Amino acid sequence: MVKFEAIMLEDFLRCSDLTPREVRKKVLQQISGFLESMGKSIASFGLVPNDLSSFDVENQTRELLPERSITVREEDLNAISLLNEKQRHAFEIISHRVYENKSGAFFVDGPGGTGKSFLYRALLADVRSKGYLALATATSGIAASILPGGRTAHSRFKIPIDLLEGRACRVSKQSSLAAMIRESKLIIWDEAPMSKRSAIEALNDLLQDLMNSSEIFGGKVVIFGGDFRQTLPIVRRGNQSETINACIINSPLWPSLEKL
Structure with a gap:
């Protein structure tokens, strides 16, 4: 994650007014969604930093976001x-x-x-x-x-x-x-x-x-x-x-x- 972090943050930083911490959380949520589609959990890979919890990351992935966006x-x-x-x-x-x-x-x-x-x-x-x-x-x-x-x-x-x-x-x-x-x-x-x-x-x-x-x-x-x-x-x-x-x-x- 550290090795490729700057590259993965680029698009989110360019397209939003989020803080660096919020951008990092968005990237982790995207990774979590990819892993979930393969039947995996991000918590198993040690990618979530100490200042964020795995629950915070996983709880906002592809299943939850569409439900929260219902008008x-x-x-x-x-x-x-x-x-x-x-x-x-x-x-x-x-x-x-x-x-x-x-x-x-x-x-x-x-x-x-x-x-x-x-x-x-x-x-x-x-x-x-x-x-x-x-x-x-x-x-x-x-x-x-x-x-x-x-x-x-x-x-x-x-x-x-x-x-x-x-x-x-x-x-x-x-x-x-x-x-x-x-x-x-x-x-x-x-x-x-x-x-x-x-x-x-x-x-x-x-x-x-x-x-x-x-x-x-x-x-x-x-x-x-x-x-x-x-x-x-x-x-x-x-x-x-x-x-x-x-x-x-x-x-x-x-x-x-x-x-x-």
Whole structure:
């Protein structure tokens, strides 16, 4: 790092008004991102100087920066005042858990077109506007694209597509993705009834591991939502009973979810 430091600092010094210390941190964050893409951690290479911590460097890499740069739209903030009675009830219960640092695992149930996504957008805008992280995910890419900053749950939490290989999410506890998940105040998973219960149980295992907690979903505030009247999980060559057994309602987690 010392040998090539001057060369690596050049572009950052030319294009910004940052202090030398901030520029050095930017370079280290870029290196950390490159290493992470190869499954490595910068902490393993002794590149971080004593006046910076590995957490400071890794915590601002490619996973976290896009989340922090999500624009909160005015119309989503205004949506809070337009919520109907049942949406407002759910909004207040969930917000209370978020800002009081209390755990909460919810299932928002409602037929298609009754305003679940409208509620999610209001919650995401409220949390993000206060400077906190909120992760928006969905089972399908189409549903994820409706939510600001939305990703598929399989992509966001590295859940294996073929769950026969095991339930474990492929997230290292030392990665920036793990740091981002730990920092998040709210996690939303839309169209959850379309997903197999094993995927949702894998998320529970991941959060408990990352948060070092035996509470459901590691004590995080997590919202699942969807409509059981629509598409259920797809079980290859499965009969009706196998499909129903794969549903979230047959998960041991289901009785612990608060239904809204």
